[in-house]
Amino acid sequence: MLLNERKIKILDAIIKDYIATAEPIGSRTIAKKFDFGVSSATIRNEMSDLEEMGYIVQPHLSSGRVPSDKGYRYYVDTMMKQKELDEAQFAFLKELIAGNINQIDYLMKETAKALAFMTNYTTVVTEPKLDKTRIRNLQLVSVDEHNILIILVTDAKVVKQMTLTVETPLGFNELTEISFVLGTSFSGASYESFTPEFCESVEKKLGRYGYMLEPIVGAVLNTIISESNTDVYTSGVKNLLSFPEFSDMDKARTILNALDEKQTLISLISKEDGETVQIVIGEENEVAHLRDCSIIKANYSLGGQSYGSIGVIGPTRMDYPRVVSVLKGMVKNINKILDNNKPKQAP
Amino acid sequence: MLLNERKIKILDAIIKDYIATAEPIGSRTIAKKFDFGVSSATIRNEMSDLEEMGYIVQPHLSSGRVPSDKGYRYYVDTMMKQKELDEAQFAFLKELIAGNINQIDYLMKETAKALAFMTNYTTVVTEPKLDKTRIRNLQLVSVDEHNILIILVTDAKVVKQMTLTVETPLGFNELTEISFVLGTSFSGASYESFTPEFCESVEKKLGRYGYMLEPIVGAVLNTIISESNTDVYTSGVKNLLSFPEFSDMDKARTILNALDEKQTLISLISKEDGETVQIVIGEENEVAHLRDCSIIKANYSLGGQSYGSIGVIGPTRMDYPRVVSVLKGMVKNINKILDNNKPKQAP
DNA sequence: GTTAGCACTCGCGAACGCCGAGTGCTAACA
DNA sequence: TGTTAGCACTCGGCGTTCGCGAGTGCTAAC
Secondary structure (H helix, E strand, O other): OOOOHHHHHHHHHHHHHHHHHOOOEOHHHHHHHOOOOOOHHHHHHHHHHHHHHOOEEOOOOOOOEEEOHHHHHHHHHHHOOOOOOOHHHHHHHHHHOOOOOOOHHHHHHHHHHHHHHHHOOEEEEEOOOHHHOEEEEEEEEEEEOOEEEEEEEEHHHOEEEEEEEOOOOOOHHHHHHHHHHHHHHHOOOEHHHOOHHHHHHHHHHHHHHHHHHHHHHHHHHHHHHOHHHOOEEEEOHHHHHHOHHHOOHHHHHHHHHHHHOHHHHHHHHOOOOOOOOEEEEHHHOOOHHHOOEEEEEEEEEEOOEEEEEEEEEEEOOOOHHHHHHHHHHHHHHHHHHHHHOOOOOOO | OOOOHHHHHHHHHHHHHHHHHOOOEOHHHHHHHOOOOOOHHHHHHHHHHHHHOOOEEOOOOOOOEEEOHHHHHHHHHHHOOOOOOOHHHHHHHHHHOOOOOOOHHHHHHHHHHHHHHHHOOEEEEEOOOHHHOEEEEEEEEEEEOOEEEEEEEEHHHOEEEEEEEOOOOOOHHHHHHHHHHHHHHHOOOEHHHOOHHHHHHHHHHHHHHHHHHHHHHHHHHHHHHOHHHOOEEEEOHHHHHHOHHHOOHHHHHHHHHHOOOHHHHHHHHOOOOOOOOEEEEHHHOOOHHHOOEEEEEEEEEEOOEEEEEEEEEEEOOOOHHHHHHHHHHHHHHHHHHHHHOOOOOOO
16 A cells, blocks of 8 residues: 555644654644544544555554654655755854864863754764764874874864883973974875875884884774774763653653763764765664664764764654754765865975 | 650650661650650650650651651751761772762762662762863864864863864874963963853964854853753662652652653752761651652862752662761762872972 | 650652654545 | 544543651640
8 A cells, every 4th residue: 555645744733743742643633733624533444544555653542643763764764855954043053052163172172062952852973983083184293201292283273192101211302303293294194094005104214213113003003993992972961861751760860871872872873974864773783772863863974984973862752854954064064064174285 | 844864765765766677666665665664654755855845756646656857957066966877888989989080970970870889779979060170171072074072171070072173174293282371371260260261361362263162162151051951870770769758659759750850859869068978857848749858968079169959869768877977978989089089289 | 864655747659641753544525 | 645633531630638757835743
């Protein structure tokens, strides 16, 4: 059986109403609330069909209908109109993230916060994946006699710091010398650049400080490739508590626990490349504890290359169109900020 | 009326039982559970007195008694035996924070996490207050043509970074030169050191880069004095949800909201100098939304000078002795780590 | 001062019954 | 053939009632 136009309209009404009220809705209420020009009995028949097809379900035998995951999926895939944020809304969003956007941690934190504020759901943002960036600068700063801070500047303004403990103290001049060699040698390098040959050549350039190369490259590569070093920023976790579907404490606790694990979050919102916004609904979700949630996620990027992810987590009864448009706006904003920071090509 | 020994014993029993079970306790249960050698009727009389004196209250007319804030206060002030963590426990605690403790943000984050893990309450840790630290090093790192990263290293391994936007691009050599002058001039300086005379002398040393001093000093001082730049690390917020006193969603939400505000947290756990652990019970609390909570807090320090605070937030029905001992252990641990990092005096 | 006894209180959970929103089915209608 | 009115039926939610039990205060006797 195919969905005829009236069935689609009714499904639409059910979904919209349920997103707004979180209450099961019955045929009579639909007939009254929305004007289809048919009686409740007709709607009842259609709803019976819709249920048989799996788009809606009845929580209890004698109660109204509620959209199923399949229903949301159909809604999202074929019925939902995607709208972009209008000028004013985009400007407002930009305003929200107006501080020191030159520091990546600030930018990420504020993005997560703004997104949570605008959607009223929980948001997650991952820092740019370093293995896709290029090193722009690397410098050593003395912390104390035996500890050196490695400052790593990459494309897309990601600044990472690591500390290194050394046996032999190094003075300002010595660190400067090493910094200069490393900064110039590594500039433009990416993860793949660190071949044995490359390292050897840099080691030569370092002269008597050649012994420093190994620990530094070790620390840098470790930072670049290790996923556990990717910072994840969450915001609005408490927003979830206001939804009636999570008013059961145990359920709420389970979800909050799941959202507390960095690894879970990363796997949750990371996605393959591609421009599009991806929507994961309820049971489609791989994280078992979040089977009552939907996730809407997208990648931000620089020059077509995906850098990191940004996602919104809410109940399956989510305001999909709104979140999609806000998310798109947010990605646009990050991309713009990162792009402004990109080294300009010589004319 | 004074508290005789038996009354104290009974109060102790009520508090210990309530901390463990969160259930009001009656005279008969006390008589059965604890062996006082008197009948429930006697205990009943004593409890009646204790209630009259305000140490315990009756939630409902026909139910057992529960400690009041005044009761907890008495318990904490005069009855509670403070015990230190034993060797093994302290070693365990040290183990928990074994990673890269050279970076202050990591240290703070891990401390908060470990404390939450060991107490099962919510914990808050503030970063060292910069106006009490001394600058150890300051260096400039190029991010791109127009943006410079200022790396500020202070005592107690606090590393802060700020970005500065400049009109005229500066090359590696130029930044190095400026870094050298600033690093050596500022070394050992504290907030009070920045007198006009001092700045003038540094400006002279900078020669043709003298114009850079003002924005840099501005950024540094701003970072040092602005409280909003103090980072606050929270952990275990969800722990609160498991307590029956917060099983009411609205209450839980209110508390989570309060704990979301950085400013609230700072004022909540900051305390005057002094070695001792401070305990704030229920209504004594200044934050209205946390009137059902108790806060146990302490300062960590370096050479007698308080740097930052560390606190535990839980229901008034908190395991005070345990939290106090864990908190003391944690402070001892931070102090030790910070102290190891202190520049050694020349012998 | 301590205790046993007793009448009284009251929160809580179980049992019960009603209301209303909702359903499916059938028969009549356009 | 699709639509509608009518009707019997279902069942979750809610308010009421009621008994239980933990607890209390008071009194009188030890």
